[in-house]
Amino acid sequence: MKTVIIGGGIGGLYTAYYLVKYGYKPSNIVLVAAEWPPYSKHRLAEILGEKLSIDYAYIGIYNTLLDKGVKILQDVAIRLNISNKTVVLRHNGEITYDSIVIATGGKPFIPPLKGTELKNVMTFYDLEDLKKLSKIPRTARVAVIGAGLVGLSAATALNRLGVRVTVYELMEDILPGVIDHPLSTKLKKYLVSKGIKIRTRSRVEGIIGGKTAREIKVSGRIEPVDVVVFATGVRPNTELVKGSGIEMLRGAIKIGRNGVTSIDGIYATGDCALSHDLITGKEVYRPLGFIAAHYARIIARNITGTRKETRGIVPTIYENIGGAHVVRVGLSLKEAESLGLSPTIKCEETPSYASCTVLQDQTPIGYEAIGFSNKIRNKAWQIYYDIHTMFS
Amino acid sequence: MVKHVLDIDPEKCNACMRCVFACSLARGGVIDERQAMITIVVEKGVVVDIAVCRHCEPAPCVNVCEFDALHVENGRVILDQSKCTTCKACVSVCPFGAIRESYGGELVKCDLCGGDPECVKVCPTGAIRYLPAHLVKMRRVGGATRTVYEYLEIIGRG
Numbered sequence: 066m067k068t069v070i071i072g073g074g075i076g077g078l079y080t081a082y083y084l085v086k087y088g089y090k091p092s093n094i095v096l097v098a099a100e101w102p103p104y105s106k107h108r109l110a111e112i113l114g115e116k117l118s119i120d121y122a123y124i125g126i127y128n129t130l131l132d133k134g135v136k137i138l139q140d141v142a143i144r145l146n147i148s149n150k151t152v153v154l155r156h157n158g159e160i161t162y163d164s165i166v167i168a169t170g171g172k173p174f175i176p177p178l179k180g181t182e183l184k185n186v187m188t189f190y191d192l193e194d195l196k197k198l199s200k201i202p203r204t205a206r207v208a209v210i211g212a213g214l215v216g217l218s219a220a221t222a223l224n225r226l227g228v229r230v231t232v233y234e235l236m237e238d239i240l241p242g243v244i245d246h247p248l249s250t251k252l253k254k255y256l257v258s259k260g261i262k263i264r265t266r267s268r269v270e271g272i273i274g275g276k277t278a279r280e281i282k283v284s285g286r287i288e289p290v291d292v293v294v295f296a297t298g299v300r301p302n303t304e305l306v307k308g309s310g311i312e313m314l315r316g317a318i319k320i321g322r323n324g325v326t327s328i329d330g331i332y333a334t335g336d337c338a339l340s341h342d343l344i345t346g347k348e349v350y351r352p353l354g355f356i357a358a359h360y361a362r363i364i365a366r367n368i369t370g371t372r373k374e375t376r377g378i379v380p381t382i383y384e385n386i387g388g389a390h391v392v393r394v395g396l397s398l399k400e401a402e403s404l405g406l407s408p409t410i411k412c413e414e415t416p417s418y419a420s421c422t423v424l425q426d427q428t429p430i431g432y433e434a435i436g437f438s439n440k441i442r443n444k445a446w447q448i449y450y451d452i453h454t455m456f457s
Numbered sequence: 458m459v460k461h462v463l464d465i466d467p468e469k470c471n472a473c474m475r476c477v478f479a480c481s482l483a484r485g486g487v488i489d490e491r492q493a494m495i496t497i498v499v500e501k502g503v504v505v506d507i508a509v510c511r512h513c514e515p516a517p518c519v520n521v522c523e524f525d526a527l528h529v530e531n532g533r534v535i536l537d538q539s540k541c542t543t544c545k546a547c548v549s550v551c552p553f554g555a556i557r558e559s560y561g562g563e564l565v566k567c568d569l570c571g572g573d574p575e576c577v578k579v580c581p582t583g584a585i586r587y588l589p590a591h592l593v594k595m596r597r598v599g600g601a602t603r604t605v606y607e608y609l610e611i612i613g614r615g
Binding site (some may be wrong): 082392393439 | 496498499500501505506508523524525538539540541542543545546548549550551552553554555556557558560561562563608609
């Protein structure tokens with residue numbers, strides 16, 4: 066039996082790891098990775114802000130996989146032939162599989178605007194982006210588009226380097242996918258006090274320049290700029306499976322609770338696929354590394370013959386945003402509403418934290434907190450267990 | 458062997474930093490707060506907490522880690538750097554704020570120095586002691602009705 070894993074990101078890497086752990090013969094695993102060695106995107110902002118070597122980004126287990134005898138092909142899959150169970154690689158030709166795991170990840174989304182092709186317009190997504198951003202001069206004016214985790218991490222890292230940063234966010238609040246209005250307001254105030262300019266309710270309408278961008282048009286105003294960084298989210302990278310008959314939803318691969326796609330023997334995990342929300346049971350698109358690893362483990366169990374299904378995911382997020390501790394477990398008010406619930410929110414403040422609990426019919430379904438001292442301790446863990454006890 | 462863990466009493470701490478420096482020395486051979494696995498939490502000039510791993514049972518961080526990077530070894534919660542991707546899910550659910558980010562996003566947490574914690578040896582006030590776990594469980598945090606351990610045990614049974 067041979068398992069081919071397409072993608073060397075978190076989903077692919079940890080599928081290989083768990084397969085080996087659960088007793089699958091390493092020499093029967095082929096991992097097709099476009100980039101090698103594998104690295105963690107969670108570390109890019111730290112490396113940028115502290116001017117560290119990119120070696121810090123690499124994930125240690127790739128050595129273990131190599132030592133065990135997993136076959137790594139630095140290559141890209143270009144065609145999937147489901148009927149004869151083969152996959153065509155750009156350099157290594159056609160290879161056969163018994164099981165295949167699609168872990169092709171995501172790709173940064175850039176809105177269709179004028180001027181995004183200009184030279185100094187980029188994303189903050191991979192090692193190449195990190196290298197480019199590391200080289201920009203301190204005098205540069207940087208526009209970061211999007212105030213999500215990636216945008217704010219990039220902005221605070223650049224701010225630490227002394228670069229002038231303005232963050233533009235379309236929504237009313239920053240970190241709109243992570244925390245709700247009461248805490249978002251506090252974070253915004255804190256970041257502004259650190260010297261980061263933040264413009265919410267700002268629609269970027271285009272980038273102006275010859276070969277390189279010189280100005281940015283935002284909600285009718287034109288502002289000078291030297292570098293533009295798009296942090297406007299991630300979309301599933303599913304070119305390989307388009308038209309293959311594998312069922313998709315909103316551009317992402319649909320998977321069952323056992324990680325199998327609509328076709329037997331074909332699994333998917335990570336930013337190319339949907340996942341299950343524990344609280345609502347709904348299928349959601351959450352491009353988060355730990356979710357990729359969660360399904361990687363489930364998939365490895367199923368491939369090695371132990372039937373295993375996920376009960377679903379409870380988001381558990383922590384990020385240090387320029388010295389502010391941001392925590393979120395379970396659902397935010399906004400996410401709960403988007404999933405069809407009618408939640409309420411209850412907020413409180415202690416000397417170290419401002420926090421909100423999201424409730425549905427008096428039951429906690431989420432918790433979010435923000436703190437500015439060196440105290441990380443908060444109540445998230447309690448809500449995390451309450452949610453599991455209540456909904457599992 | 459009786460399981461021993463760190464018993465923390467922030468009221469006795471005078472923020473001398475000896476534990477922090479001893480910890481970073483033991484871990485990385487340097488005196489550097491950011492490499493230490495123990496943190497003195499000060500708010501408005503007052504020590505309010507000493508953030509360090511209590512080696513919970515069951516441990517939320519171990520439960521939440523999808524990367525197999527945290528496991529329990531002889532009653533100690535151990536972080537395996539080679540498997541960690543810095544997703545920080547463990548940081549979000551740690552009841553003690555005891556997992557921290559060091560350089561380049563590397564996460565660090567206490568491993569009890571293999572059973573002979575350096576911080577305890579240098580603490581001049583008895584704010585950090587190394588005691589059998591069953592004695593430490595008696596302590597309640599911040600006027601809570603249950604200790605973290607009691608809460609975790611209830612959930613662990615459920």
